[in-house]
Structures are given as structure tokens and as C-alpha cells.
Amino acid sequence: MQRQDWRTEPLTTTRSDDAAALYRLFFPQTWERPWSGSEFSALLATPGCFGYLLIDAVHDWARGLILLRAAADEAEILTVGVVPDSRRHGGAARLLEQAMADCAARGAQSLFLDVAEDNEPARRFYERWGFTTIATRPSYYARGTASRVAALTMRRTLSHK
Ligand SMILES: CC(C)(COP(=O)(O)OP(=O)(O)OC[C@H]1O[C@@H](n2cnc3c(N)ncnc32)[C@H](O)[C@@H]1OP(=O)(O)O)[C@@H](O)C(=O)NCCC(=O)NCCS
Known part of the structure; x- marks a missing residue:
């Protein structure tokens, strides 16, 4: 997959079930709670919430997505992911560039x-x-029943042309 073979398209509620299916592939770990299609629809209906699907333009398949919320002068990434067999080909970068321009x-x-804290690929990507870490919340995410890991809050400024 070449970087130019990706395109993005707005994530709408008509694709909520596809988004939920992708999400399960991003986070297959047993401790992750899947997001349902109706949860994606509910999020997309909230003010300031928007997202994009990452499409493999050769096969016209959705391979990733990003979901964000923007309010006043701040925006937040709610989730981003690319399916495992399409990673390290610039897909998440394409989603982030699109999302940052929109924000x-x-x-x-x-x-x-x-x-x-233990999500090394995502931390390296950000x-x-x-993005730089501005806060740490210890023991925020569960890892099974016995252990927990910290959440890192990261931030970057957005450029305005
Ligand atoms: C994090 C994630 C979105 C990156 O997607 P991607 O399409 O592979 O990212 P890109 O190809 O655009 O960027 C790759 C760059 O990110 C970093 N990176 C991504 N995965 C990495 C890994 N496993 N190890 C080290 N660096 C990694 C590197 O800088 C890499 O550049 P390189 O390939 O030239 O070394 C993907 O791994 C994923 O979907 N993970 C599961 C879902 C998830 O954790 N989402 C984030 C929740 S906060």
C-alpha cells in the first residue's frame, strides 16, 4: 500500500456499523469494551463531533477511522485506528492530517x-x-482484573493557514 492509495471520507451515521466493526479490529484485547454502531451514531450526533473513514482507494475498503470532538478553541481525538494488516503505511497519518485541517x-x-501508557505504537505515532505529554492519570485503564495502567494526556498546537 502506497501512501497515495489512501483517501478519506467523512464518517456519517450511515457507516456507524462499519465503524463499530473496524473498532473491534483496532482493539481486540479482551479488556477493551467494544463500541457499538449505536454508540458511534450517538457520538456523531453530539455537537462538535465528527470523523473520517480511511479508505483503501484501490479496493474501496474502509481500513481505519478517526473520531474527534471540537469545541471553542480546543479539539480532542476520541479514537483513531487502522486495521492491523494495513498499519505502518501512512494511514493514520492521512487521517490525522485531514482531522487537524478540519479542527x-x-x-x-x-x-x-x-x-x-503501555500503547507503544500509538505513543510513538503521536x-x-x-504531541507532548502534559498530564498523567495513574491507574486509569484496566488490564484484565489484576492490573491497571496510566493514561497520558497529550497535546499539540494546530497551525492556521
Ligand atoms: C497507532 C496506530 C493508529 C498507527 O497507525 P499506522 O497506520 O500504523 O500509522 P502510520 O503508518 O500513519 O504511522 C506510522 C508511524 O507511527 C509510529 N509507529 C506506529 N506503529 C509503531 C510501532 N508498532 N512501533 C514503533 N513506532 C510505531 C512510527 O513513527 C511510524 O513510522 P515508521 O513506520 O516510518 O516507523 C495503529 O497502530 C493502531 O490502529 N493501533 C491500534 C489502535 C490504537 O491504539 N489507537 C490509538 C488509541 S490512543
Whole structure:
């Protein structure tokens, strides 16, 4: 997969069930609670919430998504993911670039997210894109019944053209 073979399209409630199916592939771990299609629909209906699907333009398949919320001069990534067999081909980067342009157009100056301390791929990805850790919430995410890991809150500024 070449980087130019990706395209994005707005995530609408008509694709909520597809979004839920993708989400299960992003987070297959038993401790992750899946998000249902109706949860995606409910989120997309809330003010300021929007997202994009990542489409493999060669096969016209959805391979990833990003969901965000923007309010006033701040925006937050609620979730982002790419299916395992399509990772490390610039798909998440394509989603993030699209999302950051949209957030900036909506007036956001800063973009925030929460990531689990043990999610090394996501942390590396966000660091590459200029996010820095601004807060840590210890023992935030459960890992089975016996252990928990911290949530890191990361932030970057958005550029306005
Ligand atoms: C994090 C995630 C979205 C990255 O998607 P992706 O399509 O692989 O990312 P891209 O190809 O656009 O960017 C890859 C870059 O991110 C970083 N990265 C991604 N995965 C990495 C890994 N396993 N190890 C080290 N760095 C990694 C590297 O900088 C990499 O660049 P490189 O391939 O040139 O080394 C993907 O791993 C994923 O869907 N994970 C499961 C869902 C998830 O954890 N979402 C985030 C929740 S906060």
C-alpha cells in the first residue's frame, strides 16, 4: 500500500456499523469494551463531533477511522485506528492530517488526546506528530482484573493557514 492509495471520507451515521466493526479490529484485547454502531451514531450526533473513514482507494475498503470532538478553541481525538494488516503505511497519518485541517478550520488552536501508557505504537505515532505529554492519570485503564495502567494526556498546537 502506497501512501497515495489512501483517501478519506467523512464518517456519517450511515457507516456507524462499519465503524463499530473496524473498532473491534483496532482493539481486540479482551479488556477493551467494544463500541457499538449505536454508540458511534450517538457520538456523531453530539455537537462538535465528527470523523473520517480511511479508505483503501484501490479496493474501496474502509481500513481505519478517526473520531474527534471540537469545541471553542480546543479539539480532542476520541479514537483513531487502522486495521492491523494495513498499519505502518501512512494511514493514520492521512487521517490525522485531514482531522487537524478540519479542527483548525473549526477554530481549534490545540488538539488533545488520551493514550494508555503501555500503547507503544500509538505513543510513538503521536510523538512523531509533535504531541507532548502534559498530564498523567495513574491507574486509569484496566488490564484484565489484576492490573491497571496510566493514561497520558497529550497535546499539540494546530497551525492556521
Ligand atoms: C497507532 C496506530 C493508529 C498507527 O497507525 P499506522 O497506520 O500504523 O500509522 P502510520 O503508518 O500513519 O504511522 C506510522 C508511524 O507511527 C509510529 N509507529 C506506529 N506503529 C509503531 C510501532 N508498532 N512501533 C514503533 N513506532 C510505531 C512510527 O513513527 C511510524 O513510522 P515508521 O513506520 O516510518 O516507523 C495503529 O497502530 C493502531 O490502529 N493501533 C491500534 C489502535 C490504537 O491504539 N489507537 C490509538 C488509541 S490512543
